[in-house]
Amino acid sequence: MRYRAIDPNLFIENRKKLVAHLNTNSLVVFHANDLMPKNTDGTMPFVQNSDLFYLSGIDQEETIVLLYPDAPKEEWKEILFIKETDAQLAIWEGNTYTKTTATAISGIATVHWTSQFKQVFHTLMGLADRVYLNSNEHPRAHCSIATKDRRFISWCKDHYPLHEYGRIAPIMQQLRGIKEETEITFIQEACNITEAGFRSVLPMVRPGLMEYEIEAVLSYEFLRRGSKGFAYAPIVASGANSCTLHYIHNDQPCPAGELLLIDVGAEYAHYSADITRVIPIDGKFTSRQRKVYNAVLRILKAAQEILRPGLSFAEYHKAVGEWVEGELVALNLIDATDLKNQSNAAPAYRKYFMHGISHHLGLSTHDLGDTHGIILPNMVLTIEPGIYIREEKIGIRLENNVVIRADGVQNLTANIPIEVEEIERLMI
Secondary structure (H helix, E strand, O other): OOOOOOOOHHHHHHHHHHHOOOOOOEEEEEEOOOOOEOOOOOEOOOOOOHHHHHHHOOOOOOOEEEEOOOOOOHHHOEEEEEOOOOHHHHHHHOOOOOHHHHHHHHOOOEEEEHHHHHHHHHHHHOOOOEEEEOOOOOOOOOOOOOOHHHHHHHHHHHHOOOOEEEEOHHHHHHHHOOOOHHHHHHHHHHHHHHHHHHHHHHHHOOOOOEHHHHHHHHHHHHHOOOOOEEOOOOEEEEHHHHHOOOOOOOOOEOOOOOEEEEEEOEEEOOEEOOEEEEEEOOOOOOHHHHHHHHHHHHHHHHHHHHOOOOOEHHHHHHHHHHHHHHHHHHOOOOOHHHHHHOOOOOOHHHHOOOOOOOOEOOOOOOOOOOOOOEOOOOOEEEEOOEEEEHHHOEEEEOEEEEEEEOOEEEEOOOOOOOOHHHHHHHOO
């Protein structure tokens, strides 16, 4: 294991929080993600279902978590199913979880082999009135593949058509949006690792350096510190590429006199960092670059200042839109005519700032959590304003990761250089 062991009490408490939301005499089932094939006999690196990991800490395919809190027998209240191992499998893949290690990691006492799931499930379905099933209901999800969860929903309803069925996704969204202190510690470590990578890059950037060379240094610094690598496909975007929001080709030389946008985050213990910084390829910002950069930085600082429990996301977004509008006017990018002709559906500032200001961060880079209601303590959010001037090849996005606290925010990225003077000094 690359990361330090996680106290199983985290998963025990997470299950308790979930159980408190279930109807009486209900059970709930969570499946591991599929092991996805490559060409011929290869497979993609395994990525665990984040809901299952949140409840068990088990990072292995063919895993199932079943919770039945009102079960008549104690050993049926929490059951973990893992794939059976043998000596031949160990030769090829190394040691997988034993029942003993699975219990130690998850805190679940009853562990069976996955091959026993249907038999046990059939017994418990004969006792339960309702079953909650999982699905990916993230607002940005567009999955055309029949996932394990989707296939199980079809199988379950076909075999047990008379049971009541419920969605577990809304409950998981509510729970995962509020982080435990242990989770925040792991996100902080992911941010620290990302900081180390960024600081290693600063003195090496120069005109002509390939974007992928920078990506390589970041990968090296992340891996050597216990991260599995990037939490998401890194964006290393120089010059005009910085105006493409999800640029991931990273295959161009860094042009002299222009900017380099780095949007990157390390993963640690399955938790993500998500940080963006912009630096001058020559080591010094031009006057225009500095003006735009500081405009974005002022928006970031203002957003960070007002975030607090009780603020609605609607109020937050409205305030940010007004700040962006003011900065764009000062930069002579929009004028009174643009403001007069704008509408609520298409505000003038959207020409230069076309994405959201914040998202939840945790086991997924765009983590589960409410973004329409009220901001609550222990939410972990990004703050990422940007101004993108395509005609000038200036794309600037600055992104911090913060925890909402009772009196404001805790900036998990406070040590990552962001002020113009510090960045220029570190690039010498």
